[in-house]
Ligand code: HMG
């Protein structure tokens with residue numbers, strides 16, 4: 001069932017940077033996005049239109065997207081930009097900024113939903129209903145992110161079926177793609193197969209994406225487990241940047257470079273240039289003062 005081609009949604013500029021305490025200049029974010037596009041990224045999560053009081057680092061989303069649109073050299077690339085939108089206000093800002101995809105986000109755990117978006121799961125779905133209508137009216141592809149599908153930092157164990165139940169409720173209001181997230185990187189391969197299979201039964205695995213954080217070093221194994229079910233869209237973050245402000249101790253997403261190394265090694269196409277990704281990963285890590293977090297990136301960089 002292995003796919004022959006996989007699409008990577010690059011979430012570094014959003015998930016990778018949102019947790020950085022020191023403000024990062026808009027120009028650096030734009031440059032990062034530009035380099036990722038030049039390396040072949042076609043789906044790019046560039047911003048989060050959330051409350052700047054909650055996540056100050058994401059306050060300049062409008063300017064990041066404007067900076068990218070103003071760059072003539074990027075005109076020839078076909079890129080679908082996405083942004084997180086927690087409510088109508090966020091959706092309106094995302095439309096104004098000209099995104100092609102919007103992401104509403106909730107969780108498979110009540111405790112996490114309360115900490116992250118200050119409401120219950122049911123309230124979040126109601127809040128997303130008008131957001132979905134607006135997305136439809138503007139022909140914007142709507143994704144729904146489901147955090148803590150493999151476990152919750154506050155509640156602990158999350159039942160296998162929980163993500164599937166939330167996916168169904170998101171589908172009811174018009175969500176078209178389902179980002180199943182291991183927010184704290186706690187899942188292991190067998191559980192991943194079970195959770196993804198359950199979600200796939202409800203909404204179809206061709207509309208499911210895997211979003212794995214690598215806190216416990218399980219992300220690549222978990223991606224392989226999902227690949228074997230036929231999942232062909234994954235999220236990753238350049239240099240493995242990131243963490244979640246509402247998930248203490250969570251590290252970044254799996255590094256884009258490492259996923260590409262895995263996929264190319266298995267003969268699966270990505271359309272990505274690993275060497276360009278590696279120079280981008282090394283550059284952004286140095287620029288924000290982090291050790292370079294991709295294992296294959298470090299190996300290739302020092303060669
Ligand atoms: P709230 O305080 O309950 O709601 O926040 P509110 O409506 O009272 O808003 C509070 C203030 O924020 C108000 O300003 C609003 O205007 C403003 P004030 O009147 O006090 O001056 N506000 C906004 N400003 C800009 N854009 C907006 C917006 N909405 C309200 N869209 C809310 C509720 C949902 C807004 C808040 O909790 C929030 O923004 N949460 C976002 C948290 C977040 O971004 N978390 C990280 C992303 S999720 C993630 O990383 C997980 C993921 O990667 C998958 C995984 O790994 O699990 C996707």
Ligand code: MG
Nearest residue numbers: 015181183244
């Ligand atoms: Mg995440």
